[in-house]
Amino acid sequence: MNRTLKYSILLLLAFFLFTMPITVPYFKSSSEYSAFNTGWNGVSKFALLLHSEGKTVLPLINPLDTYDLSGGTLLIIGPNATFTTEEVKKIKEFVEEGNTLFLADDFGTGNDLLRALDVPVGISDYPLRDFFYETDDRFIVTVTIKNPLLARNVSKIVTSDPSAVIVTGKGEIYASRMAMINFHRRQYPIMTEITYGKGRIIVLSDPDILTNNLFDENEPFLRNLADYLPGPVYIDETHHPDFNLYTAGTVTIKRVLPRERAIWITIITGLIAILNELGAFKWLLDIALRPLRRFMVRNASLEEAALLLAREKGWDEGEVLEMIGRMEG
8 A cells, every 4th residue: 555545544533532422321311309300490511510520420220329429528408218228328327437537408307317317416307598689588698608719719508498497506607696486586597516426417408599590699609619629520410310311311421532632743743754764663663572482493493403402413312302302391
C-alpha cells in the first residue's frame, strides 16, 4: 500500500474515533423525589449536580440490604415505605463504619428509620409555619445557617411546606425565632447532624429543598451540600412505593472535535509516521524480543553443536544427547 495513503487512513481513523457519536442509556420515573424524575417534584437536577461535582451517583432500586455499600453517603429522600429489619441493620452498619446517612423527610417514614436506629433525633408530625416566606406561608425562607461550609454564598433557603427537627441539642440550619409548630413558638432547626458510631447522620426536615421545583432558588446551598457530602452517593429509590421506570431508552450524543485536539491528533499521527519510517518500532520490538530469541537460539544451537561435534569425533550421538539431557535436567 502506498505510504501516503496508509498514513492518511490512519489519520482519518483517529479523527473518526474522536468524533463518532456515542449512545448512552436514560431512564425516567414519575415517582416523587426520584433521581429519575425530571418533573417539578423529582430530584434529577440535584443528582446531576452531585455528578458534576465529581461524585459517583448510584441509584438503588432494590432493597438496601442486597447492596454492598462501601464508603460515601446514603441519600434517602422523602421515604414513604417501610424499612425492613435487614435494611435497618445494613444502614446501621454502613454509618457506624464511618460513612454518612443523609435523610430528607417531613411526613413520610423517616421517623420510623430514626427510631429503629435509636437516635435522639426526630421529625415533627406537624408542619412548620413562620412569618418569613415567599408567595404564601408554605414556602418558608430560612436564612440562619450555623455551619459555615453550608452557608458559603447562601442568602436564603426556600422550603415548601416543611416540618422541623425535634429532640436534638443543636441544629445546622434554623427557621426564625418566630417559627411555630402546633401553636408552639420558638426557633426550630430544619437540619441537624449527629455522630453515629464512626459516621454521622444528617437529618433535613424538608425534602422539597432538593427538588427540581426549588433548584434554581436553592442552587447555592445545594452546591455547598453536594460538596459537603462524601462520595460515592447512593440514592435510595426503594422506599418510594410508586417508583416506576416508565421510560427506558438511549440518547445519541454528537461530538465535535475542538481545533486544538485536531492539531494534536495530526501531530501525533505525524510522529508515528516518522518513527515508523526511521525503523524505531522495529528496533524497539527487536529489543523486546531479544532475550527470548537468545534463549530459543541457545537451546537449539547447543544440541546441533553437540551432534556436529559427535560426528566429527566419531562419538555415539545417542550417548551425547543423553549426556546433554542429564546436564539440562
